[in-house]
Amino acid sequence: MRSDGERERQDPRLAAYRVLSDVDRGEFADRAAGRRLRGLPAADRALALELAYGSIRLRGRLDAELSRLLDQPLERLDPRVLGWLRLGLYQLRETRVPDHAAVDQTISGIRTTVGAGLTGLANAVLRRAAREGRRQDAYPDADHDPEGYLVSWGSHPAWLVRRWLARWPLASVRRLVENDNKPPPVTLRVLDASLDHEADLVPEDGVRLAAESDWKGMFRLAEGTPEQALRSLPCVVQDPAAAAVVDYVGDEVAGPAVDACAAPGGKTIGLAWRHREARPFVAADVSGARLKLLRESLDRLRLDVGLVRMDSRVPAIRRARTVLLDAPCTGSGVLRRRPDARWRIDQGRLHSLVGLQEELLEASATVLESGGLLVYATCSLEPEENEEQVESFLARHPEFRREPPDPGWVAEGTTDENGDLRVWPWVWDTDGAFASRLRRL
Numbered sequence: 540m541r542s543d544g545e546r547e548r549q550d551p552r553l554a555a556y557r558v559l560s561d562v563d564r565g566e567f568a569d570r571a572a573g574r575r576l577r578g579l580p581a582a583d584r585a586l587a588l589e590l591a592y593g594s595i596r597l598r599g600r601l602d603a604e605l606s607r608l609l610d611q612p613l614e615r616l617d618p619r620v621l622g623w624l625r626l627g628l629y630q631l632r633e634t635r636v637p638d639h640a641a642v643d644q645t646i647s648g649i650r651t652t653v654g655a656g657l658t659g660l661a662n663a664v665l666r667r668a669a670r671e672g673r674r675q676d677a678y679p680d681a682d683h684d685p686e687g688y689l690v691s692w693g694s695h696p697a698w699l700v701r702r703w704l705a706r707w708p709l710a711s712v713r714r715l716v717e718n719d720n721k722p723p724p725v726t727l728r729v730l731d732a733s734l735d736h737e738a739d740l741v742p743e744d745g746v747r748l749a750a751e752s753d754w755k756g757m758f759r760l761a762e763g764t765p766e767q768a769l770r771s772l773p774c775v776v777q778d779p780a781a782a783a784v785v786d787y788v789g790d791e792v793a794g795p796a797v798d799a800c801a802a803p804g805g806k807t808i809g810l811a812w813r814h815r816e817a818r819p820f821v822a823a824d825v826s827g828a829r830l831k832l833l834r835e836s837l838d839r840l841r842l843d844v845g846l847v848r849m850d851s852r853v854p855a856i857r858r859a860r861t862v863l864l865d866a867p868c869t870g871s872g873v874l875r876r877r878p879d880a881r882w883r884i885d886q887g888r889l890h891s892l893v894g895l896q897e898e899l900l901e902a903s904a905t906v907l908e909s910g911g912l913l914v915y916a917t918c919s920l921e922p923e924e925n926e927e928q929v930e931s932f933l934a935r936h937p938e939f940r941r942e943p944p945d946p947g948w949v950a951e952g953t954t955d956e957n958g959d960l961r962v963w964p965w966v967w968d969t970d971g972a973f974a975s976r977l978r979r980l
């Protein structure tokens with residue numbers, strides 16, 4: 540008899556199912572996947588990851604169709620069977636797995652993990668789904684019921700969709716939602732500014748990089764693994780939107796410089812590489828485990844940055860000329876990177892993060908010397924975390940003012956009328972980012 544562990548090491552669908560169950564119990568998808576998929580061979584791991592992440596991302600879409608097929612509320616179903624049904628339907632609708640394999644293997648998964656007694660219903664539902672094919676009438680029409688469409692076909696929570704529709708045209712929200720539903724490409728920031736063209740780069744065999752035409756120094760990993768690329772070039776894995784925050788900080792970064800929420804450290808590395816004169820450079824974070832990742836990157840690139848584990852609301856640093864505060868946020872601009880994040884955030888979480896950001900901003904302001912620069916950044920699209928946070932900070936602090944960046948530091952069209960950085964995912968096909976430069980007078 541094979542043990543559960545052994546079976547998981549060999550069966551990508553079972554491993555994907557375990558990831559789904561872990562996420563239902565509150566674990567982060569990346570952590571669950573790291574643990575559950577560890578023993579699988581590379582091709583099976585890729586399949587398991589696609590099935591798990593895809594079923595989590597598209598849970599809203601899958602559930603809308605399952606509700607129609609089942610003709611009963613999904614809450615009445617055994618959650619284990621529901622997990623398997625999501626995986627089975629995902630394979631039928633979103634992958635090239637042959638229908639019979641998707642159905643048979645799902646049923647066999649239910650038999651081994653739940654019991655033979657519960658296979659009948661699932662069998663009937665999946666066979667019907669396979670027979671009927673996708674029926675677009677399972678989803679509301681985008682023009683007649685935009686919210687219903689974006690919640691079900693778009694697979695986003697209703698509260699978020701409502702907020703977005705109140706702010707932006709339907710076409711933009713549609714593109715945003717579609718962008719979130721696709722696994723993102725791997726992009727790299729090449730740190731050495733002289734290596735600006737593909738022809739200048741000589742990565743190791745098996746690695747091919749394609750320049751991102753809109754973004755200076757950014758390359759898409761067209762072939763090879765991130766590890767290979769990191770081994771052969773001075774670079775970091777980073778989305779163009781995150782790299783834009785580094786550019787937006789500007790040319791004059793003076794020490795002492797503090798990155799107050801630094802880990803895992805893509806922005807620290809970009810800044811520390813470019814501004815070697817800005818020392819001391821301190822990277823702080825409350826998470827020791829995340830700082831460890833930053834330590835590894837700094838060592839790889841031989842960068843002189845001091846690491847401090849601290850709660851930046853009560854900084855252990857007395858004074859700074861430059862502070863980057865890349866604050867913890869809902870991450871509503873990076874939902875494509877974290878398949879489970881959209882189901883995790885809610886209005887309550889948004890509200891408590893706004894409070895935390897405000898405390899971090901206040902503490903950053905107290906360490907900044909006169910004439911110093913504070914850059915506040917998030918990867919959120921929500922006004923409470925972005926421009927409203929900055930406006931209320933400026934109202935409390937007349938000794939600060941916004942200082943727009945020089946033209947040319949960031950790509951044209953990425954700053955707004957206040958000089959804040961705004962990278963909209965639906966415009967650029969990237970993550971989202973916000974940043975504001977605040978000068979202490």
Ligand SMILES: C[S@@+](CC[C@H](N)C(=O)[O-])C[C@H]1O[C@@H](n2cnc3c(N)ncnc32)[C@H](O)[C@@H]1O
Nearest residue numbers: 800801802803804805806824825826850851865
């Ligand atoms: C948006 S991430 C930073 C990303 C990072 N700047 C980068 O480019 O890789 C926010 C970070 O804030 C850290 N954090 C959360 N609360 C904090 C606090 N009170 N003090 C310091 N760091 C905190 C988290 O551990 C997380 O690493």
